[in-house]
Amino acid sequence: MEPYKNWSREELIARLQHLDPHHDRPRPATQPQGKPFDFNAYPKRKIALKFTYNGIHYGGMEYQRDPALPTVEGVLFDALVHTRLVDRAGGLEGCGWQRCGRTDKGVSGGGQVVSLWVRSTLGSKATSEEDARATEPEPTSSADTSEDGPGLEGDFGLMDDFDEPSTNNSKPAEPASAEVEFPYVFGLNHILPPTIRVLAWSPVSDDFSARFSCRWRHYKYFFSPRGLDVAAMSDAAARLVGERDFRNLCKIDASKQITVFTRRILSASIDRTDGELCVFNLRGNAFLYNMVRHIMAILFLVGAGLEKPAIMTALLNADPANPLPPFREGEDPPPLVTSKPDYQIADPLPLMLWDCGYDDGVLDWRTDRASTKTGESTKSPLPGMLCDFERATITAALDEHFLKAAEAHHKPPKQYFPLGAPGVEPLPPGAMMNIPLGGGLVKRTGTYVPLLQRKRMPTPDEVNERYRLGRGAKKLGRKAPPAPAAADDVDE
Template sequence: MSPNYDTWSKQDLIARLTDLEQRAKGGPHHPRPKRAISSGTGRPFHFKDHPVRKIAVKFCYSGWEYNGLAYQIDPTPLPTVEEVLFRAFAKARLVDAEAGLDGCGWERCGRTDVGVSAAGQVVSLWVRSALPVDSTKPPSEEPEPDVELASDLAPSTVELETIPDATPDTDSDLPSFDLDDDPPSNSSAPPPRTQELHYVSILNRLLPPTIRVLAWSPVSPDFSARHNCQHRHYKYFFTAHDLDTTLMQRAATTLVGEHDVRNLSKLDPTKQLTQFRRRIIKADIALVSSQQQQGKDDDAVYVLDLVGSAFLYHQVRHIMAVLFLVGAGLEHPSIVPTLMNVDGSERPLSQSDPPLPIVDRKPDYQMADALPLMLWECAFADSDVRWQTGDDHTGNGDGPDARIKGDLYHQLHAVHQRSLVHTTLEAHFLAATARYHPPPPQYFPFSKTGLTTSTIPPLANKEPPVLGVPLGGGTYRRGVRYIPILLRKRLDHVEVANARWRTGKGSRKVERVDAANNGTINDE
């Protein structure tokens, strides 16, 4: 029977519609039911009949192509990285699509937001294995999850959807890698395999070029990509235009150590955090490359290497926004330790400087652009992971997977070469424009121009000039007047913001969950 929707609240109806939309379009939690995928012998593929093992997978992706890393229940304008990656695992029959992310124990190392890229992201999960079950099965003390596997459904009910750039979903057009299907019933049992499936090449054949699997590692059953990570290394790229990188480095140095960084991140009340101390291991600004144009090298590319044990929401982008203000000369390098001086424990840059003011609430300022940010590395102990790419278990052999490994390098090298050509073309567009439109006056950095916010000369018509405060990635915040950070409006205390969420959206969320668990919200 259909539920009586006349008695449902608005929130319950919205939740129901969202759930139905997800079931209709398919996804890791609600795959679209279709016919069963069969093996080459014409029999359905039963995932539970195969051994599984836990592995870690290292991969890279172009953040500007996706709606962030994490899988989203609600529809998104662009697909997420996890959505596309999980579908590749499912299409290769490495995971059970019906069980979803939770069914394979999916864990990510570090979440990246819309526009942010990664060169060394890591996830851990249980996957199908070609090795004997006694050496790879999960711990027996864990109860079997109460989920209905695809093989337990009625015949001809499940089919994995294709993903962009994937091979056609037909029996004859499946990829040529070994799927380790059941042998025909009239044949003798084959000898146990001693080589694992070629996870890297299998996945890269199914993934779009903007996501590339680099390596995999066997891991212990209790390994967690999130909790076993020792530190994370972020890189933020920027040009030296309008910036004094020496001042930026002086400010960045104060980040090293353990500090309260609530004023250098975005408060997320949904997490109900009360601890904001994080440890930074390294904060260095270094030259990446220099592109001389018209006798100037203010377009030299620099990078902030930021290494820490853990990071708060949007922490790197907030740090870069403040460093840009320091580099432009709009803020003194002491602004960084000042923003971390929540309880009076921070010290000034030098003993001759006055004590730092206490800043227990975050001033309102805009964070830096997402495009130049990259998660470069997720570091683990050597005893936890042994990264490999092919059947030789070292990534350096010349086995059957060597051609795929070579192709992967050439693929990314070709992308890099094409990007260099684009950069050259854009530089010539700029040169052609400069012939008719001369560059505007340069006000920043104040350390080189000798100007201040009060001495910037007005325009010819006596109007104040429009200042472009750098935000990274070629973006600027434009205005005629700059307000120092410490004079800006302060946001709510953390305790106030957390309490407001608990009594507002948080309480409504709890009510919906309780109603669903108590059967108030019916399901078909």
């Protein structure tokens, strides 16, 4: 048969009509037009949504007007619009949108939380066929041109916010009503791509904020322990706990004019997973921009034997007014490091915002109505997620066997890390090293310059001043200069 690429447009259309048994079916001359959906005709309530997402598919968490890649917030907001839970015309501000944390491009979320005002069925009765349909997930259609915007077009076809001091909130009393609430979990998962799954929702008080009410954030970073001294990495990680100055372990965003870099880390540990990986668990009340990936880069250098665990204490000893003592007895006092050495941060792929903590009694996580027979949700996202996990496991097994097939004909590369460890071959002069960056990435180099001997980056004060006098001068001239950001005003 002649290749389709050589066919004319008319020939292709004729071929499609021949293959479509319904192309001759008569259609109505005009499509019925539904009346515009009136959000004001329905009550609203404030809820929190907990959801997961695979960050490798997205250009970050934060909503963007014209993203190069779809963003998590953009896709989730479009799903809320498509199910007529929020009004597109009001945007994120119109529904009081607050996120617990902003994650960068490639970073995933296991327990991300957003709070917002949504349409509710409580306190109202569906009085017409159209109103009844409004409480059910709408079918996907590229021809959807209703008032609430397009359907699964654009981003749907493909497939850190700032930390603040927490506030006190209490869970609102649930209305004494026998009415069934909108199936938020199923309704959204019916529309969302499989890379974003809503897990549960909770009624919240009017003053609840996923951002301001959060007490702590828990990040996980997964990595292979191959060629790494995990005990040394655990020693370095333990030095993070407490009130610390992280100016040397973050990216400085001059537009925020951050002046306070102290954060409280509640726990930091390196643990084994059920499989062959390790995970760096870090829990704190707030985080700076790219803070976890900076920390992980240093832990990799320590694990490879290129730096001692005490380097972490030195990088945290950044404030001349509050010098740190030796971390443990027998160690020398750490050197003062007032500006960050130049180093490459870890890859974003293995990083996950795992959980967000709130006061007891503030949230009441729930799913959709359970089956009276099984007691379990009849619309759980777990079956699809288990299928995705099974496929990923099979893919990993295939990759492992591809590696074994190659090793039958080629010698594995020599492993020099961790340097000086028993049984590890000494590094010969001029040998190339693969310094780990996480996510299977390495930095290949023939020489290693110790961190404290490297070129130093500008101090935060210098970065802020340069912005005020340079790129930010026009912006600052058009509006009042921003006040320096509070201690908890940025995140990972």
